[in-house]
Amino acid sequence: MTQISAKLVKELRDRTGLGMMECKKALQETDGDVEMAIDNLRKSGQAKAAKKAGNIAADGAIIIAQKDGKALMLEVNCQTDFVAKDANFTAFAEKVAEIALENNTTDVAALADMPYGDGQTVEEARVTLVQKIGENIQVRRAETIEGANLASYRHGLRIGVVVSYEGGNEETGKSLAMHIAAFNPVAIDDTDVPADILAREKDIIEAKARESGKPDNIVEKMIEGGLRKYLEEVTLLRQQYVMDNDKKVGDVLKADGVKVLSFKRLEVGEGIEKKQEDFAAEVAAAQAAAK
Template sequence: MAITAALVKELRERTGAGMMECKKALVETNGDIEVAIDNMRKSGAAKAAKKAGRVAAEGVILSRTGNGAGVLVEINSETDFVARDENFLAFANGVADLALEKGISDVETLNATEMASGETVETARANLVAKIGENITVRRVTKIEGENLGGYIHGGRIGVLVNMNGGSEELAKDVAMHVAAANPQFNKADDVDPAVIEKEKSIIRELPDMAGKPENIVEKMIGGRINKFIGEITLEGQAFVKDPSTTVGKLVKAAGADVVSYTRFEVGEGIEKKEEDFAAEVAAQMGA
């Protein structure tokens, strides 16, 4: 497989390692980026595999809650300048209000629904594109129903909805704020995919400090590190951002509550953005 500049760039972003280290790792794995990340972690070339999170689009995340339901909506623009434009924000807020009012949970239905102006969302979007001169998209919407819903928006770029049984509105909002800041991969330990745990075990087993130790000691060390790993990637196990002396799980349990689920949106996550200068730099160095 050809080792492209884009592949090297992605590995560099996800591991924080040097460019030539990334190129070497990819050559050794014939371009398999996931295996390259595992090998780099085992050798110490990468301390941790960072989430890719290739943010390409600008825009806003909006949330609305009411009458036992909540929605999160992402609306994208090409530039941050337009994302702050009053016409764009008026459109985005109108779409979020509509999504909650009509209980809409998919973009196709949302685009076909009439706004207060009498235009469908899609028509209003197209008219706004013509007015502003920049592409705008209603990218995604989700709906949550529950007993106690908490919403939190950070800077218009990260949005979270938490569905909680029991507790208070303030607690639900605090948990949503934590999810925005810490971005846990799973809600509870029982939710962690066994494959994720097995993969982490295999990586830990190959670390230099495991070499030469008796198997029973290795297993004990792996068990301790896996427990720590699960705490780091689950909402219930993470130290609460507003009070690191306790975990989110303990905080919620003390209030007699339970987090049923949560949803987190970040502007542009997963959309690749072209960065010509960097790619050209990588290509030039690889060619050399």
């Protein structure tokens, strides 16, 4: 068996980020061939990644990349907020966002096959990161928005917003993005609310109104009032402005000569059912298994 030097182990460790003993073992299996060891570790990493793939990844980060009048928001998921703050995870997510922006794609399947660097595709880099960190990591979705004036805002790691607007200045745009992050509107104004969302809300309001047993004419007024209140809550221009609760967003923008053209908001884990841990049950199960 070839004697494996500390220098070789360090080189492999620097290039893969794996533990010293795992690197030494990989080098022993390849008689000191670093490139072959990396290939083998990638293969074993794919196996480990496959085992992790069933784990729910509902944490993570929203990354915003912006260039030449175009912005891209990318959601990359992991299993814990601890990993979401890890420098290796962040570096991977930021690089993938830049790759998606440069290639003008929001198709995460196509993105997976794109060059990442160091002879790897994005997918191969993801698998390597899963092996290194030990959690399921997934590139979940991407959204783009274009415009002459773009403002972006990220609230911590979990919420990202980009707004396209006319008029005003950078401060106006930043305040708008912050408002959208906080109040989560579904549309700019009444006409932009998706018909299916509005119909579903009307059904709910009507069902509650009819339960009151009041006459039909009163029920109709209750439905109208309920829909009006709903639109005030979910349309950007009707919402109370986060910077001044005495004013509506629409009134503030009108006074400043600002028009919102479009916006997008992403929040980590939207639509993902996160596993609820029952630690007491886990401890009991572990104790039972140990007997």
